[in-house]
Amino acid sequence: MTQSHLNHEIYIVLTTEVDKKNASKLADLLLRERLIPCVTFKDIESHFWWEGNINQSKEVQLIIKCKKENVNKVCNKIAELHSYEIPEIIYFPVSANINYHHWVNSI
Template identity: 70%
Template sequence: MVYSDFSQGIYLIITTEADKKKAYKMANVLLEKKLIPCVTFKQVESHFWWAGKINQSKEVQLIIKCKEENLNKVCNKISQCHSYEVPEIIYFPVSANKDFQQWVNSF
């Protein structure tokens, strides 16, 4: 397997949604617009400050893969269709094997 560096412009974007239905809806919007090649889902429990008190909730975490040139479009689309008042949108460049990089960048 050939490994690469950050030069291929792949980003991971992490966000959460309140439930599977909302997470799937967001993912489908991104996929149908061909802004991303794939997304994975994970059930998580979050603890956070909101409205002056500590809260906790079960959420669905989306781990979204995209090429660098689509990063702003993906983040903007997440902001537009997110159900939260203040959505979590965390992104960072990643390294990946050459074949995966080529696949992500083909979108």
């Protein structure tokens, strides 16, 4: 990896929603409030424990990109608006190429 790819940190926030409609609603709000520059959706199948039983369901995973300064705001907004009682909210830092890093941080 060349030096130009190091230390250009952005954050990925993962959450799931029950369907595309709820995923789009959440994504649109985060975008309109300029908390994020980009979000992608992926159809997934989840298997999980809930209320003493193993369940499975189709869900939509949101892969949200944001700058470090907005991670807490993004996570709080997801918790506030999410359709689930206990939403998955996972976040972690990642390295990005310099141009993508600048774009993410420009929003």
